[in-house]
Amino acid sequence: MLTVDFTRFPLAPGDRVLDLGCGAGRHAFECYRRGARVVALDRNTEEIREVAKWFAAMEEAGEVPAGATATAMEGDALALPFPDESFDVVIISEVMEHIPDDKGVLAEMVRVLKPGGRIAVTVPRHFPEKVCWALSDAYHEVEGGHIRIYKATELAARMRGAGLRPYGAHHAHALHSPYWWLKCAFGVDNDKALPVRAYHKLLVWDIMKKPRTTRYAEHFLNPLLGKSFVAYATKPHLPHDAAGPHDAVPGPHDAVPGPHDAAPAADDAAPTAV
Template identity: 90%
Template sequence: MLTVDFSRFPLAAGDRVLDLGCGAGRHAFECYRRGAKVVALDRDGEEIREVAKWFAAMKEAGEAPEGASAVAMEGDALALPFPDDSFDVVIISEVMEHIPDDKGVLAEMVRVLRPGGRIAVTVPRYGPEKVCWALSDAYHEVEGGHIRIYRGEELLERMREAGLRPYGTHHAHALHSPYWWLKCAFGVDNDKALPVRAYHKLLVWDIMRKPRATRLAEQALNPLIGKSFVAYATKPHPREEPRPAAPAKRARAPRKARA
């Protein structure tokens, strides 16, 4: 289940991609399939080991084209172990709402992104997320849980302050909002409640089968109750400094003609 829409976020074979806070690796796997040179980074060592296993399995199965590469590594989003301008593309999906120093994370992403490169940021959308917080404290008051709710314009402004130039936004995963409302209402750790089990079964069926009816329904509902807010931006090229004007040549006095 991808949150980033690659029809709005073009990715070319050979692009150097950083999936920051990759989690289980869903976006990293898609970039690898598309022929990118992928680095999947997360602070959770156990998840990184699983992502590395899946990269190896994909390579063995021939799912990635020739020239693609993929590395999974443990690391800190606030101190990325890469030189400036290392990547053509950076993706950070459903991560920034967990990190106290979100401005620091944005600064690090901008540092490692080359001028002209593209970045995709996804966070929980304000409205659906606010409902979850109202229904359940346990939803967010946990170690490593969500510590803030972004309004769309607030996130875009922080991206601009970091030196990025946003060029597009959309919402995603409308069918998942009711599921999380049910989870919060019946208990976030209660997977046995009948409404929760039934709706989860629907979501799994939808993800596996991708029927036209649910795809159209989600497309219509995304602007209203989409669970995620997605923003795309570029890192501008540094402005060329104006060249100093060449000093004016002093005119020479005309020579007198000899008699």
């Protein structure tokens, strides 16, 4: 289940991609399938081991094109073990809400991103997340849990403050919001409650079968109930007076905002489609 929409976030074969806080690896796997040179980084040792196993299995099964590479490694998001301007693309999905120094994480991502490179940031959306917090303290008051709720305007301001240029945004996973509300209402660790079990079966069926009915329903519900807020941005090239003669010329993989692209929408209003 992808949160980043790769029709809005172009990825070219050979792009060097950092999936920061990769978790179980869903976005890293998709980038690998698309021919990228992927580094999946997380602080969780067990998850990194599993991601490495899946990378190897994908290669063995012939699921990746020639030239694609993939590495899974442990690391600290506040002290990335890479030189400046190492990556064409950086993805950080459902991570920043866990980290006290989110400005420091953004600074590190910008440091390792090449000028003209692209970044995708996803966080829990303000309204659905507020409902979860209101229903259950246990949902967020746990070690390593969510420590903040972002408004779209706040996230956009942080990204601009880090030197990024936002160019588009949307919401995702509307069908997952009611599931988490049920979890919070019946107990986040109570998987036996009938409404929770029933809704979980629906989500699994939807993920596995991808029926048109639920795809259309989620598409239309995302602006209202989308569980995740997704923001895209580029790292600008240096101005001519501060750079070499070629530094301000966009590269072939640079993301160029289209005529319908917009900055992230205000708090819980629906973003402009891109």
